Amino acid sequence: MLEIRNLHASVEGNEILKGINLTVKAGEVHAIMGPNGSGKSTLAQVLAGHDAYEITAGSVRFLDQDLLELPAEERARLGLFLAFQYPVEIPGISNAYFLQAALNEIRKSHNLPELDAMDFRELLNDKMELVAIDPRFAERPVNEGFSGGEKKRNEILQLAVLEPRLAILDETDSGLDIDALRIVSDGVNKLRSPERATILVTHYNRLLNYIVPDVIHVLVNGAIVRSGGKELALELEEKGYDFIREELVAP
């Protein structure tokens, strides 16, 4: 589904990603872990099409298309979803209105009829129940006045409504208390399916107690230095990221 080959990206002349290789198949959940500043969020933003980053080398194929050729909105319509680390506020626009507009853009691009307000509301209600979100969320302006936890839950609601093929969750666990973490994880787990893939970008492995990944990658200094099964998380927990750094400098 997603194939990243030797991806290099820089911002304002500083190279952040230094040759990423990563293959994600449908149905898989991958976790990308790494210390602060290793390039995890940059990878997420680059995949989503943020134009602050310059791609200097490499390729990314997503659902048999050259992802890097597409503007951000077309990547989204194709089925790539980024749950933001810092979700953005849009004052005066209700969640329901925003999500209906987004869903209809995606449906249009797949030649599906747009949903009217009634049909959409029905769908939204179902999804809010699925991810255990207060129905009053629908009428609140997008992320405005939301607590940190509410913003993250709202991202998961959007994920549930838009049903992307590939969901990238950027530090969705950061700033969540244990209850919120469980609710968010439950939401993500319910949305797992053989057609869909998920990339969890995270700093801590506590999220991985709730969402069990198939593969864990360790990103250090802009490159994936180790990949393994879920046992890798335990090793990281025990030894910290330093042991990998030490391995790297060792001859």
Added chain:
Amino acid sequence: MGDTANETPGSQHEYAGTRVEQSTNELAELTSKDYQFGWVTDIEADTIPFGLTEDTIRLISDKKGEPEWMFEWRLKAYRHWLTLTEPSWANVTYPPIDYQALRYYSAPKSKPKLGSLDEVDPELLATFEKLGIPLEERKHLAGVAVDAVFDSISVATTHKDILAKKGIVFCSFSEAVREHPDLVRKYLGSVVPANDNFFAALNSAVFSDGSFCFIPKGVKCPMDLSTYFRINAAETGQFERTLIVAEEGASVNYLEGCTAPMRDENQLHAAVVELIALDNATINYSTVQNWYAGDVTGKGGIYNFVTKRGKCAGVNSKISWTQVETGSAITWKYPSCLLMGENSIGEFYSVAVSANYQQADTGTKMIHLAKNTKSTIISKTISSGHGNNSYRGEVKVMPKASNARNYTQCDSLLIGDQCGAHTFPYIEVHNTTSNVEHEASTSKISEDQLFYCKQRGIGTEDAISMIVNGYCKEVFEHLPMEFAVEASKLLSVSLEGSVG
């Protein structure tokens, strides 16, 4: 400040004048916007020669068959106007206007006999139909009575009969002068005196038509009333007056719309609107102003120099102004409220857009003169391209206005790095029991917001339109439904191509 031309802009009262400039890469580029109403109706017109003298005033008055008192009123205003100088305190720049190079009257030749739409020139009916304002009985806008003003005259007023059954008078100003002279004499100039300011004096001298509406005691107007202003003739100024009187316990919603052809030269529009609300009366006045704004280089467009003021004369009376200003090369306009009745309420909700080279200096005055008076000001400005937008507002609490309350919120939104937003609030309080609040914010459409929308599949133009509409929501909520939809569309058109 505000509507008073002879005052300087009192910098001693000014506690915050801000100019903020936004700089972002993506939002910088500006392309053209399409103006949908820029065509000209080819119709034979009865125009008078260029220039303004006492003879011009006599000529206009004669053409309208006015009584002598009306002519005298005009003449007095004209003589006063001669003593005034054009105000220069507004934060706008334009070349000097040669008032002798304008034409002060132009009317379509086949003059309709008022009251019978069948006799309205089909070309005019077609014009208004094309503007989305059908005047023929069978096509009437549901629930809205329309007075259609074309250049210097009112060409048709719909639904007059239904309204007349309730004692409501809704007609052109000219007809009011003929048919209801006592009412006109009683209220004309009672809110905006002929000598109020430069443009009001000019209007008082040469105004050619407009709308008059009178809602008698205890009557709730059964439908919304509206006036649609269309400028068609070239090199002609439009000077119209609107006078609305709501007697004790009466209420009315009034809507105003405006468009003009695209022309390379600037055209002057100097209107006066007076509202009077007696005890327990309510007037809601909504404007969607879409005069031609000039092209992308700033060539052409309407100079919209307008004096609008309402008098809450009675106890518990309420006047609410809602305006969406998307058009005009220059807008100079401060719909205001004189809160003279106890417990009276004044409101001002405004969205003003300056795209391309548009300039707007707009706001309000809330003058609290009686006990327990309340006012609310919500001003939202949007600047893009090289647009320059100023909010100028005055809140004045006089000694007798115990427990007066004011809440003011001024927000500015910037799109691109060449535009400007300014805020000039003037607050003057002479009563210690009053409470005046002022909040101001400046924001821009951030790259983050755009990226967030795009990541959800929403394209740049739609994202901007959505973000701007969200920003304006507090104002649009106060517009009647159809107007809100129209305003929202206009906003999208105005800002089309405002990002590269």
